Amino acid sequence: MSIHDFIKKIKNHEIDIVEHTYKLIEECKEINKEYNYLNTISEDLALNSAREIKIQLKQKNKNIKNKKLLGVAVSVKDAICVKDVETTAGSKILKNYKPLFDAFVIQKVREEGGIIIGKTSQDEFGFGGFSVNVGIGFKVPKNPFDIDRSCGGSSGGAAGLSQKLSNHIALGESTGGSIVEPASFCGVYGLCPTYGRVSRYGLIDFANSLDKIGPIGKNIEDVALLMSVISGYDKNDSTSLNTKNENYESHLKKPVKGMKIGIIKEAFGQGVEREVEKNVYNGIEELEEEGAKAEEISLELPIRYGIGTYYMIATSEASTNLAKYCGMRYGATEKLEGSFNEYFTKVRSSNFGDEAKRRIILGTFARMAGYRDAFYLKAMKVRTLMIQEYKKAFKKFDALVSPTASILPPKFEDIEKLSPLQHYMIDVMTVSPNVAGLPHLNVPVELECS
Numbered sequence: 134m135s136i137h138d139f140i141k142k143i144k145n146h147e148i149d150i151v152e153h154t155y156k157l158i159e160e161c162k163e164i165n166k167e168y169n170y171l172n173t174i175s176e177d178l179a180l181n182s183a184r185e186i187k188i189q190l191k192q193k194n195k196n197i198k199n200k201k202l203l204g205v206a207v208s209v210k211d212a213i214c215v216k217d218v219e220t221t222a223g224s225k226i227l228k229n230y231k232p233l234f235d236a237f238v239i240q241k242v243r244e245e246g247g248i249i250i251g252k253t254s255q256d257e258f259g260f261g262g263f264s265v266n267v268g269i270g271f272k273v274p275k276n277p278f279d280i281d282r283s284c285g286g287s288s289g290g291a292a293g294l295s296q297k298l299s300n301h302i303a304l305g306e307s308t309g310g311s312i313v314e315p316a317s318f319c320g321v322y323g324l325c326p327t328y329g330r331v332s333r334y335g336l337i338d339f340a341n342s343l344d345k346i347g348p349i350g351k352n353i354e355d356v357a358l359l360m361s362v363i364s365g366y367d368k369n370d371s372t373s374l375n376t377k378n379e380n381y382e383s384h385l386k387k388p389v390k391g392m393k394i395g396i397i398k399e400a401f402g403q404g405v406e407r408e409v410e411k412n413v414y415n416g417i418e419e420l421e422e423e424g425a426k427a428e429e430i431s432l433e434l435p436i437r438y439g440i441g442t443y444y445m446i447a448t449s450e451a452s453t454n455l456a457k458y459c460g461m462r463y464g465a466t467e468k469l470e471g472s473f474n475e476y477f478t479k480v481r482s483s484n485f486g487d488e489a490k491r492r493i494i495l496g497t498f499a500r501m502a503g504y505r506d507a508f509y510l511k512a513m514k515v516r517t518l519m520i521q522e523y524k525k526a527f528k529k530f531d532a533l534v535s536p537t538a539s540i541l542p543p544k545f546e547d548i549e550k551l552s553p554l555q556h557y558m559i560d561v562m563t564v565s566p567n568v569a570g571l572p573h574l575n576v577p578v579e580l581e582c583s
């Protein structure tokens with residue numbers, strides 16, 4: 134059943150929303166036993182919202198029938214604040230934090246009758262591409278098709294749950310690929326919007342100039358629906374775009390015929406698994422059969438320098454964002470003793486995971502006087518060059534195509550052998566559109582595991 138049909142049935146009283154939500158929560162608990170997609174299941178909140186909808190439907194409340202997400206379950210990446218629901222960004226340092234407010238996107242979901250079912254698992258603060266860098270004490274989510282493999286990251290829980298749970302849409306977040314990459318590993322759609330299109334108000338920051346919230350879902354219609362709900366101007370986010378709201382669902386009806394599609398030359402060949410390449414080309418062929426015109430384009434700068442540029446900017450911003458978790462202003466505390474430095478060191482050492490510590494050191498180094506020009510400012514210059522290269526490409530093409538990830542979901546035992554740099558390479562295709570603020574979408578082409 135599509136989400137549209139589901140909403141219709143709720144409106145026509147063919148489905149009892151309270152019963153349905155109860156069953157769905159039980160299903161989440163069952164799925165979680167094996168797959169670890171949810172850090173928190175917000176059972177009370179979900180059932181209360183369902184009861185409220187039921188009452189309003191009974192009272193034939195005028196507004197209720199116009200709600201775009203009426204009764205639809207929405208899961209939320211743990212980096213997005215939900216009032217009174219534990220929100221940790223996957224980190225021990227934020228354990229037990231219950232926000233006093235809803236993020237902008239959560240306000241929107243609730244206004245449209247969506248039901249928040251819980252907080253999905255992720256790499257700590259979004260630091261990773263396999264969801265294995267979870268904070269101390271958190272569980273690693275597993276691929277819905279093979280529990281020995283990764284479901285990608287950092288929105289791994291969101292993507293896995295989207296594949297496993299019907300009548301549900303997920304809210305993910307991406308800084309360098311964390312929506313589309315896990316979506317590709319789990320065979321679902323994920324849309325990382327244009328920077329500023331969706332408000333970041335209430336998002337626990339990773340890197341402010343890169344972070345974007347976006348939908349992940351089993352069907353493209355679901356992704357478009359949630360995108361229409363969460364996008365729009367917000368005065369509480371100074372980087373929010375003040376442009377008119379769009380109905381993303383209307384775009385789905387537009388024909389592919391006549392579209393010009395650029396195949397990114399450097400995104401194929403060396404380093405890309407054969408199955409991945411073959412399936413992406415099959416997808417391109419399908420587009421051509423529908424009347425799209427595909428042609429190769431060289432985009433050397435984004436593919437070659439994307440990773441280096443991204444990691445300088447992302448870690449620089451992350452290291453400043455994490456400075457506030459010092460045991461006094463935000464997050465976990467410890468027994469107050471010793472000098473300030475000793476105290477801060479104790480709190481941060483025992484509550485941040487290894488990857489968070491690595492990024493704090495890397496980012497602090499890149500921003501230091503003496504190194505800033507060589508690293509951070511250089512990266513900002515390359516960022517501008519990348520934007521220019523993309524602008525040139527979009528003069529000629531309507532869309533660009535590449536694999537989302539160059540490999541199939543790896544096994545955990547193989548991920549363990551990777552160096553930090555090899556971990557970073559997983560986002561070689563996706564960091565550059567993030568650096569340039571561009572929207573990108575994962576379209577599943579084939580399910581294949583070697």
Ligand code: GLN
Nearest residue numbers: 259261262308309310311
């Ligand atoms: N894998 C990238 C990183 O570790 C991107 C993560 C993200 O988009 N949050 O930084």
